[in-house]
Amino acid sequence: MAIETTEIAPGYRISRILRGGWQLAGGHGPVERERAIADMFAFVDAGVDVFDCADIYTGVEETIGEFRRRLGAERGPEALRAFHVHTKFVPDWDALDTIDAAYVGRIVDRSRARLGMDRLDLVQFHWWNYASPRLAEAGRILAGLQREGRIAHVGGTNFDAPRARLLFDASVELATMQVQYSPLDTRPAGAMSGLCAATGMKLLCYGTLAGGFLSDAWLGRARPEAPTNRSLVKYLLVIDEFGGWDLFQDLLAALAAIGARHGVGIAAVALRWTLDQPHVAGAIVGARYADRLAGTLSTFAFRLDADDRAAIDAVLARRKGPAGDCYDLERDRDGPHGRIMKYNLNTG
Numbered sequence: 102m103a104i105e106t107t108e109i110a111p112g113y114r115i116s117r118i119l120r121g122g123w124q125l126a127g128g129h130g131p132v133e134r135e136r137a138i139a140d141m142f143a144f145v146d147a148g149v150d151v152f153d154c155a156d157i158y159t160g161v162e163e164t165i166g167e168f169r170r171r172l173g174a175e176r177g178p179e180a181l182r183a184f185h186v187h188t189k190f191v192p193d194w195d196a197l198d199t200i201d202a203a204y205v206g207r208i209v210d211r212s213r214a215r216l217g218m219d220r221l222d223l224v225q226f227h228w229w230n231y232a233s234p235r236l237a238e239a240g241r242i243l244a245g246l247q248r249e250g251r252i253a254h255v256g257g258t259n260f261d262a263p264r265a266r267l268l269f270d271a272s273v274e275l276a277t278m279q280v281q282y283s284p285l286d287t288r289p290a291g292a293m294s295g296l297c298a299a300t301g302m303k304l305l306c307y308g309t310l311a312g313g314f315l316s317d318a319w320l321g322r323a324r325p326e327a328p329t330n331r332s333l334v335k336y337l338l339v340i341d342e343f344g345g346w347d348l349f350q351d352l353l354a355a356l357a358a359i360g361a362r363h364g365v366g367i368a369a370v371a372l373r374w375t376l377d378q379p380h381v382a383g384a385i386v387g388a389r390y391a392d393r394l395a396g397t398l399s400t401f402a403f404r405l406d407a408d409d410r411a412a413i414d415a416v417l418a419r420r421k422g423p424a425g426d427c428y429d430l431e432r433d434r435d436g437p438h439g440r441i442m443k444y445n446l447n448t449g
Contacts, residue, residue, distance in 0.1 A: 103148070103401065104116045104117065104118060104147065104148035104149065104398065104401055105117040105376075105401055107303075107382045107383065109223075109254075109276055109277055109303045109305075109382045109383075110254050110276040113222075113253070113254060113276075115150060115151045115185060115382070115383060116148055116149050116150045116151055116383070117376055117382065117383045117384065118149050118372075118383065118384055118386055118397060118398075118400065119149070119151040119152070119153045119187070119305065119383050119384070119385045119386070120141075120144050120149050120151070120152045120153065120385075120386065120387075120388055121152075121153050121307060121385040121386055121387035121388065122152060122153055122154035122155070122158055122161040122164075122165065122387070123155075123158055123161075123332075123387050124332075124387045124388060124389045125137055125154075125158065125160070125161045125164055125389060126158040126159045126160065126161050127159060127160070128330065128331040129330040129331060129332060129387075129389070130329075130330060130389075132389055133390075134164060136390060137164065137389055137390060138164060138167055138168050138171065140390045140391035141165075141168045141172075141391075142172070143391040143394055144388075144391060144394060145172070145180075145184060147394060147398055149394075150183060150184055150185055151185045151186070151187060151222075151383070152165050152168075152184075152185075152186050152187070153186075153187045153188075153279075153305075153307075153385045154186065154187070154188050154189075155188055155189035155191060155225075156188060156189055156190060156191055156208055156211070156212050156447060157189070157191045157443075157446035157447055159446075162188060162212055162215035162216050163215045165186055165216060166215050166216040166217045166218075169181060169184065169186070169216065169217050169218070170217055172184060185222045185223075186216055186218065186221070186222055187222060187223040187224075187225060187256075187305075188212050188216065188221060188223075188224060188225070189224065189225045189226070189227060189258055189279075190205065190208055190209060190212075190224050190225070190226050190227065190243065191227045191446070191447060192204065192205075192208070192227075192228070192229075192239065192447060193444065193445040193446070193447045193448055194229045194230060194444040194445055195444075195445055195448070196447070197228070197229060197230055197233035197235060198233050198234070198235065199235075200235050200238070200239050200242075201242075202242050202245070205239060205242045205243060205246070206242075206246065206251075208447060209221065209224065209243075209246055209251055209252065210251070212224070213251065219250075219251075220250055220251060220252065220253050221251065221252050221253065222253050222254065223252075223253065223254045223255075223256050223276065223277065224243060224246075224252045224254075224255055224256070225256040225257060225258040225277070225279050225305075226239070226240060226243055226255065226256065226257050226258065226268075226275075227257075227258045227259055228260070228264070229432075229444060231264060231432070236264060236267065236268070237267060237268065237271040237273070240255075240268045240271055240273035241271055241272070241273060243255050243273070244272065244273050244274070254276040254277075255273065255274070255275060255276065256275055256276050256277035256278060256279065256305070257275050257277070257278045257279070258278065258279035258280075259279070259280065259281075259427065259428040259431070259432075260278060260427065260428070261292070261293070261426035261427050261428060261429060262291075262292035262293045262295065262296045262426055262427070263292075263426075265278060265293070265296055265302070266296055269296075269300055275300075275302050276302065276303065277302060277303045277304070277305050277382065278293065278297075278302055278303075278304055278305070278427075279304075279305045279306070279307060279385070280293060280304055280305075280306060280307070280427045280428075281306070281307055281308035281339075281427070281428070282304065282306035282307075282308065282309065282375055282378065282381065283306070283308050283309045283310070283311055283315060283371060283374075283375055284315070284352060284356070284371055284374055284375070284413060284416075284417065285308075285311050285314075285315065285336075285339050285340065285343045285349070285352070286308060286311075286339055286342075286343070286423050287417070288423055288424075288425060288426060288427050288429075289304055289306070289378075289427055290378065290379075291426065292426055293426065293427050294378075294379055294380055297379070297380035298379075298380065302380075303380060303381075303382035303383075304378075304380050304381045304382060305382055305383050305384075305385060306375055306381055306383070306384045306385060307384075307385045307387075308336065308339070309371060309372055309375045309384040309385070309386065310368050310371055310372070310386065310387075311332075311336040311339060311340070311371075312330075312332025312333050312335060312336040312387075313332065313333070314333070314336050314337075314340065314349070315353070315356070315367060315368060315371040316366065316367050316368045317357065317366050317367050317368070319353060320350070320353045320354065320357055320367065321350070323346075324337075324346040325337065331441075332387070334441055335438075335441060338437055338438055338441075339423060342421065342422040342423040342424075342430065343420050343421065343422060343423065344419060344420050344421045344422075348416070348419060348420065351416050351419075352413075352416045352417075353367060355412045355413055355415070355416050356370045356371060356413070358412065359405070359409045359412060359413070362409075363402075363403040364402075364403070365396075365399045365400075365402060365403060366396055366399070368393075368396055368397070369396060369397070369399045369400045369402075369403075370405070370409075372384050372386070372397070372400040373400050373403070373404070373405055374405060374410075374413060376400070377405060
């Protein structure tokens with residue numbers, strides 16, 4: 102089946118499924134690096150032409166850089182040109198008040214070196230603390246690196262709509278905003294969607310499978326008392342905000358019934374729902390290996406009809422949250438979502 106593609110900037114077209122790299126950083130269990138690199142060819146062969154990573158994901162830029170080297174050596178420069186990498190610029194919390202061009206350039210150049218890229222396809226900008234005053238200045242520095250040719254496109258990640266608008270007003274043209282979006286978390290459907298309509302910015306969505314919770318594996322199971330990896334810790338909090346485990350099970354049951362009608366699993370239905378939301382360009386699906394790739398690709402084998410959407414809406418009408426704008430809950434360092442974050446991973 103053919104993977105859908107979309108244009109997120111003039112002349113820049115990508116697959117609507119992006120392979121996420123967080124699971125390669127070690128926080129989800131051991132990573133067999135050689136197996137992971139070998140399996141990357143399966144994603145590219147299937148049409149997944151974008152890998153998403155970050156400067157703060159331990160070892161991930163280097164791993165993808167090694168894959169790029171092998172891809173070019175084995176398949177030539179044309180295959181390498183058709184393959185894209187999106188990374189992030191996540192300045193340390195402690196550096197926000199003093200951030201300058203040298204700091205930004207050093208981190209961007211480090212990503213270029215790790216990935217083996219003269220020009221980064223997309224750098225997605227994160228800012229921890231809105232009380233720190235240099236947000237717009239940091240965005241302008243990235244825009245300057247774009248003009249210099251070190252970056253092709255600038256995006257954001259985890260901004261709320263007012264701060265994203267602030268960047269546009271500072272002449273930082275964001276091609277994309279990476280946000281958490283799934284049937285469990287519909288915060289981007291509010292003000293952020295309105296900003297997309299006004300500016301043409303596209304949404305790239307993570308958490309679309311809630312760390313694996315939105316899958317057949319969790320249907321009918323009891324709430325885990327001791328989550329076994331960082332994703333499960335994070336998204337169990339989202340389930341609590343949504344309305345609790347019982348309502349989550351009702352959502353899984355609705356997704357499973359829809360999947361049964363179309364011959365696909367819960368994950369494919371959740372992905373299809375997210376891809377169908379306004380202004381969504383793509384969904385980022387985290388993976389260490391290619392063992393679940395076929396199920397992911399089944400997202401493109403069907404379409405949701407009016408009855409399917411009504412069944413999902415009936416469950417979503419009972420949800421309690423998450424409330425607020427994008428990343429509002431996670432930005433509170435004293436709250437349950439903020440307390441699990443790691444803030445100074447670019448130090449040194």
